[in-house]
Amino acid sequence: MSVGVSAVGFDRRTFLGATGLAVLGGWTGRDRDWDRLRRALTGRLVLPGDADYDTARRPYNTVYASRRPAAVALCASESDVARCLVFAAEERLPVAARGGRHSYAGYSAPEDGLVVDVAALREVRPGPEAVVGGGIALIDLYERLGAAGRLLPAGTCRSVGIGGLALGGGISVVGRKYGLTCDHLRGARVVTPDGSVRVVDEEHEPDLFWALRGGGGGNFGIVTSFRFATDEARDLVPFELRTPAGAAVDVFGAWQEWVVDQPDELWAACRLSSGRRTTAVVSGCWVGTPESLTPVLDRFAAKVPVTRRDLRPMDYPTAMRHYANCLKGCPPFAGTPFVASSRMLRRPLDPARAVGLLDGARSTSVLFDSFGGAIARVGATDTAFPHRDAIASAQVYVDAAGVPEAQARQQVATVRDGMGLDTGYVNYIDPEMPDWRHAYYGPNLPRLQQVARRYDPDHVLAFPQSL
Numbered sequence: 001m002s003v004g005v006s007a008v009g010f011d012r013r014t015f016l017g018a019t020g021l022a023v024l025g026g027w028t029g030r031d032r033d034w035d036r037l038r039r040a041l042t043g044r045l046v047l048p049g050d051a052d053y054d055t056a057r058r059p060y061n062t063v064y065a066s067r068r069p070a071a072v073a074l075c076a077s078e079s080d081v082a083r084c085l086v087f088a089a090e091e092r093l094p095v096a097a098r099g100g101r102h103s104y105a106g107y108s109a110p111e112d113g114l115v116v117d118v119a120a121l122r123e124v125r126p127g128p129e130a131v132v133g134g135g136i137a138l139i140d141l142y143e144r145l146g147a148a149g150r151l152l153p154a155g156t157c158r159s160v161g162i163g164g165l166a167l168g169g170g171i172s173v174v175g176r177k178y179g180l181t182c183d184h185l186r187g188a189r190v191v192t193p194d195g196s197v198r199v200v201d202e203e204h205e206p207d208l209f210w211a212l213r214g215g216g217g218g219n220f221g222i223v224t225s226f227r228f229a230t231d232e233a234r235d236l237v238p239f240e241l242r243t244p245a246g247a248a249v250d251v252f253g254a255w256q257e258w259v260v261d262q263p264d265e266l267w268a269a270c271r272l273s274s275g276r277r278t279t280a281v282v283s284g285c286w287v288g289t290p291e292s293l294t295p296v297l298d299r300f301a302a303k304v305p306v307t308r309r310d311l312r313p314m315d316y317p318t319a320m321r322h323y324a325n326c327l328k329g330c331p332p333f334a335g336t337p338f339v340a341s342s343r344m345l346r347r348p349l350d351p352a353r354a355v356g357l358l359d360g361a362r363s364t365s366v367l368f369d370s371f372g373g374a375i376a377r378v379g380a381t382d383t384a385f386p387h388r389d390a391i392a393s394a395q396v397y398v399d400a401a402g403v404p405e406a407q408a409r410q411q412v413a414t415v416r417d418g419m420g421l422d423t424g425y426v427n428y429i430d431p432e433m434p435d436w437r438h439a440y441y442g443p444n445l446p447r448l449q450q451v452a453r454r455y456d457p458d459h460v461l462a463f464p465q466s467l
Helices: 012-019 034-040 053-057 078-091 138-147 162-168 206-212 248-259 290-301 316-323 351-358 373-377 405-418 436-455
Strands: 044-046 071-074 095-098 114-117 129-133 185-191 197-200 222-229 236-242 266-273 279-287 308-311 338-345 364-370 392-399
Touching: 034 044, 034 071, 034 078, 044 053, 053 071, 053 114, 078 095, 078 114, 078 185, 078 222, 138 162, 138 316, 162 222, 185 206, 197 206, 206 436, 236 290, 236 316, 248 266, 248 279, 248 290, 248 351, 248 364, 266 351, 279 290, 290 308, 338 405, 351 364, 351 405, 364 405, 392 405
Parallel strands: 071 114, 095 114
Antiparallel strands: 044 071, 129 222, 185 197, 185 222, 236 279, 236 308, 266 279, 266 364, 338 392, 364 392
16 A cells, blocks of 8 residues: 555655756766755755765675765655655665665665665554564664563664564574564555555555565665564573583584474574684573573483583563673674675584584684574465574674685685575675575565566666565
């Protein structure tokens, strides 16, 4: 359903006339009249030469810190988003939405393009069905929901925006109990590249609603507001298990056996980290009490020696602060250079092979997050997220500080391709992922491409891995 012009306070024809675009058509780069767009926005337009341009353009992944967008629109309203998309379409200007600045491949900072920053759209109306602004950061969302006694499964990085995370799926430390973030989506307001604002749910624009649940950010339009079903907040028990040095192969093998047959209340991760000898650390989160968790951990300890158990019971808001490293206040936003990729495990990996990929490597880790539970009870084609039969996701991460980007990418490729898998998670988007369309979208690719052609026929929202 497309919202009428008066509902959003924006008329595309009026805007084109006011900016002169209806007369001038496509301009050359030097002729773009940014002042006209600036006057049309209720928010700010930041241009090169402005005092805060470098701050406004900077991505979280500083591998891409040299990217110089032509402008950054700090949108204050849904109408601002529509005006930006119309401007970009008429100008044939690269354009990308940005919430938390966390695109792994830097796609939210298009070179010589327009960044449509929605971070100011951060309204939250808690309840069993919560209204959530498209640009709010996760830690702020958790604070607002937690104060109302509500829970939404989503990520742990405090400054990630809800938009990109939810649109690509949304892995959570309570995901096996409550599902992916996208599984809780009940509706959205979406600005499509023609400047229309569409109210999307199961009954209105159902194909677009399907695509928004796992089809990845930036492909169909810019979401300005979400409606999420929430659950009653429960007490949680974050935990970490220590195992003997030199036991990484045994630990990872035991972890893979253990996680496939556990209650939904358990989410568990295994991090393999490189060094002279690869190390393995098992951690997780339990929905319940320490007493009810103990026998579940005993089953892991029966497979491999556990030298220490660290259990930290806490309420839901405190647990989210714990995972976000915000128990003593959130540190200021700061980027970091990294290169990353992913695979989805539909079967256990040979643990010796997995550990061997990291032995002797520099600053490389693989984080395996357990799937199953509520995630697996949704069909592979019921939403756009296809990896419902996965037992785990694998995030490959290389710290790129002080090394050439090409060297870091080669190390990522060695681990990614050495696993012998052909899948991937779109939220950990990798510009060098082999056969990325099928890796990220699997059997849902043809339908997603149809939806993209319908809502963005001119490919306004184009980037190297767009649909």
